[in-house]
Structures are given as structure tokens and as C-alpha cells.
Amino acid sequence: MVEKEQESPLAPHSHRITIANDTATLQSPDDIEKRRLRRRCTKCCGCTSAVIAIVGVILLVLFLTVFKVKDPKINLNYVTIRGLQGVNPLNLVPNTNLTIIADVSVKNPNIASFKFKNATTDIYYENVLIGEAQIPEGNAKAKKTFQMKINIDFMLEKLVGVPRLVEDLTTGSLSLTTKTSIRGRVEIVDIVKKTVGVKMDCSSTVIIADQSVQNQKCTKYVKV
Incomplete structure (x- = not known):
């Protein structure tokens, strides 16, 4: 009588080995550097826009108050x-x-x-x-x-x-x-x-x- 092959239990989820998809590629140092530059440019542009907006508001207030020409x-x-x-x-x-x-x-x-x-x-x-x-x-x-x-x-x-x-x-x-x-x-x-x-x-x-x-x-x- 042939013995049935004993099925071994599946490995726990924590011990499973995941093999990366063949299509996934590692990022090169150049790509990482470009992303950093883009982030910096975005932050810089945001700060510049905020400063320009604040200066514009200040100038508007000045022109409506201090710099406004009053009639002699x-x-x-x-x-x-x-x-x-x-x-x-x-x-x-x-x-x-x-x-x-x-x-x-x-x-x-x-x-x-x-x-x-x-x-x-x-x-x-x-x-x-x-x-x-x-x-x-x-x-x-x-x-x-x-x-x-x-x-x-x-x-x-x-x-x-x-x-x-x-x-x-x-x-x-x-x-x-x-x-x-x-x-x-x-x-x-x-x-x-x-x-x-x-x-x-x-x-x-x-x-x-x-x-x-x-x-x-x-x-x-x-x-x-």
C-alpha cells in the first residue's frame, strides 16, 4: 500500500520570502537627486510666492493709508x-x-x-x-x-x-x-x-x- 505523500504545512506569513517583480527597477542616484531638487524648488517657489503676497498686501495697505495723497x-x-x-x-x-x-x-x-x-x-x-x-x-x-x-x-x-x-x-x-x-x-x-x-x-x-x-x-x- 502506497503511502500518501505527506503535505507539509505552509510557512508562516512572517517568514515568507517575497520576490520582487521583474519589472521593478531600483532608483538610480541621479533620480533621487532630481527628486530632491524638485522638492527644494517647490518649497522655494512656495516661500517666494508667500513673500511676494505679503509684500503686496503691505504695499497695498501703505498706499491706502500712509502713501495716500490727501487734499490740501x-x-x-x-x-x-x-x-x-x-x-x-x-x-x-x-x-x-x-x-x-x-x-x-x-x-x-x-x-x-x-x-x-x-x-x-x-x-x-x-x-x-x-x-x-x-x-x-x-x-x-x-x-x-x-x-x-x-x-x-x-x-x-x-x-x-x-x-x-x-x-x-x-x-x-x-x-x-x-x-x-x-x-x-x-x-x-x-x-x-x-x-x-x-x-x-x-x-x-x-x-x-x-x-x-x-x-x-x-x-x-x-x-x-
Whole structure:
């Protein structure tokens, strides 16, 4: 009687020997180095992109806050008409010596200087131009107020021709309208450059006795 072949039990899983597939190939040192370089490039590109994004956000915030050009503000502080105190309202002749002096200030809220030129101031009485002046160019420093006194050429012949003048001189007050125009440029670190034009129209009452200004109302316009 032939004995049946005794089947040997399978080896435990932990002791099995796995033979690699013939198609599997070992990575060469060059391939490993290329993979390392790719990882480094990916990390480098990611860091660079992050830095650029952060710098872009910082610049955007700066341009919207610190570097943002703010509109300069002009103010008419007072107007003085010298020579009116001793004038006879009934005998105002064209050779009467009168002088108009306007005190104008330019407030610059920017972190850079506001250089202006082509500035003018005109004074109207009853819608008649009675005085005009060319304001010399100037420079309002950063965060400062530039103040100037302007001597205005007085057009006495036009003032005398206003029918209401005698009545106003008798009561001791004149209602005047002042129009000031200033155009200049703000430059911040040679990056931000902006040309700004500011106009201001003011109506006020000048008391002849003490040269005080009352009931002053101003309207300002900004043109870029």
C-alpha cells in the first residue's frame, strides 16, 4: 500500500520570502537627486510666492493709508482794507489810497511737501471784481500749515462805480466775496505723484471800524 505523500504545512506569513517583480527597477542616484531638487524648488517657489503676497498686501495697505495723497486745505483767515476808516463816503475819489490785504493759509496733511504755483486770489463786491492778486509759488511742508499775507491790487474805479457803496460805507460794513485758487503737486518718495487743484469761495462781511470779519462762509472744491 502506497503511502500518501505527506503535505507539509505552509510557512508562516512572517517568514515568507517575497520576490520582487521583474519589472521593478531600483532608483538610480541621479533620480533621487532630481527628486530632491524638485522638492527644494517647490518649497522655494512656495516661500517666494508667500513673500511676494505679503509684500503686496503691505504695499497695498501703505498706499491706502500712509502713501495716500490727501487734499490740501486752504483757509481765508482775514481780509483787511486799509484806508477806509478815514474815507468820506460822499467824496470817494479814484485817487483815494486803499489797500487790500488777505491772510491765506495752506494746510498740508500729507507726509510729503505740497509745492504749489499758479495761485490767485480775487475779491468781489456786489459781483464786481475790485481786487486781484497773483500768489507767489510756495511750499507747504509735510504735516504743516503754510501761511502768507497777500497784497491785492485794488481797482478803486470799479469800487466807486458800485451803487451800494455809499450806503455800506455809511453803515460801516462791506459784504465781500473772495475766490482763491491754488494748484500744486504732491510727491511721495518718487513713487506717488499727484497734481491737486484747490479752490475756495468765501463770502464775508468786513466791519470797517476794526477790520474784523463776520459771517464768513466758505465753499471748497478739489480738482485732481
